[in-house]
Amino acid sequence: EGVLPQEYVLIKMEVIPPFPPQLKTLEGKKVYLAAATLRPETMYGQTNCWVLPDGKYGAFEINDTDVFILTARSALNLAYQNLSRVPQKPTCLAEISGNDLIGLPLKSPLAFNEIIYALPMMTILTDKGTGIVTSVPSDSPDDFMALQDLVSKPALRAKFAVKDEWVLPFKVVPIINIPEFGDKSAEKVCLDLKIKSQNDKEKLAEAKRMTYLKGFTDGTMIVGEFKGRKVQDAKPLIKNKLLEEGTAVLYSE
Ligand code: A2H
Numbered sequence: 212e213g214v215l216p217q218e219y220v221l222i223k224m225e226v227i228p229p230f231p232p233q234l235k236t237l238e239g240k241k242v243y244l245a246a247a248t249l250r251p252e253t254m255y256g257q258t259n260c261w262v263l264p265d266g267k268y269g270a271f272e273i274n275d276t277d278v279f280i281l282t283a284r285s286a287l288n289l290a291y292q293n294l295s296r297v298p299q300k301p302t303c304l305a306e307i308s309g310n311d312l313i314g315l316p317l318k319s320p321l322a323f324n325e326i327i328y329a330l331p332m333m334t335i336l337t338d339k340g341t342g343i344v345t346s347v348p349s350d351s352p353d354d355f356m357a358l359q360d361l362v363s364k365p366a367l368r369a370k371f372a373v374k375d376e377w378v379l380p381f382k383v384v385p386i387i388n389i390p391e392f393g394d395k396s397a398e399k400v401c402l403d404l405k406i407k408s409q410n411d412k413e414k415l416a417e418a419k420r421m422t423y424l425k426g427f428t429d430g431t432m433i434v435g436e437f438k439g440r441k442v443q444d445a446k447p448l449i450k451n452k453l454l455e456e457g458t459a460v461l462y463s464e
Pocket of ligand 1: 217247248249250253334335336337338339340341342343344345346347350351352354419423
């Protein structure tokens with residue numbers, strides 16, 4: 212943990228009704244998987260959501276209508292940041308395992324894919340963010356490799372009861388150009404470094420280091436309302452747009 216708080220944007224990925232049996236008690240509420248991101252400008256390229264299969268999540272009341280699915284730890288932090296129906300006190304309507312979230316159909320702000328699915332990622336940390344991560348394989352090496360693992364390994368899909376149609380139709384969506392790496396920087400760097408899987412930690416750290424700073428300093432948006440603008444200029448504009456339209460909230464830890 213650093214000395215300074217990290218500020219994340221929580222993307223409200225709406226669970227599309229009707230709800231499956233494990234979420235039936237939430238019927239009538241607006242239920243969201245709340246994904247913590249540092250890259251709100253990449254939301255156009257979302258292809259899926261990531262959850263930790265063995266992770267423990269809860270459905271917490273944020274206000275009278277909205278329920279967020281996330282870790283208890285992040286729900287407590289949110290409650291201290293005025294995002295809880297009962298001030299300072301998280302109220303959990305249902306405990307849910309990551310396995311129970313796999314396959315949920317979601318509608319996420321700005322995403323070109325109208326329906327995306329919650330899928331398993333093995334490297335999610337439960338002591339960071341909300342334990343829910345949105346997947347942008349064009350610009351995140353972690354996301355690209357985790358999706359690649361599911362696409363290329365039928366046995367991995369079978370292990371988590373992931374249906375082919377939750378994974379296979381989703382292609383990497385180019386959203387940002389980085390002169391050095393092209394329009395799918397994460398894919399290029401993962402291939403260049405010959406990264407084998409989402410568990411290839413050292414190489415993935417290197418890939419992230421290479422793409423993260425370059426994306427910010429040299430990247431240009433090639434889609435959306437701010438097409439043609441530099442990533443560093445578009446980032447705060449897109450963040451504010453999401454916050455203003457109520458499809459995202461701020462979260463610090
Ligand atoms: B980022 P930092 Cl396009 N476990 O969002 C593992 N990873 C997590 C997480 C958790 N509990 N919570 C958030 N994250 C991911 C977009 C993105 C991200 C892109 C490129 C790079 C990138 C789409 N995924 O992050 O340790 C989330 O993925 C590179 C660092 O707090 C979040 O932003 O710096 C980022 O890691 C936060 O990581």
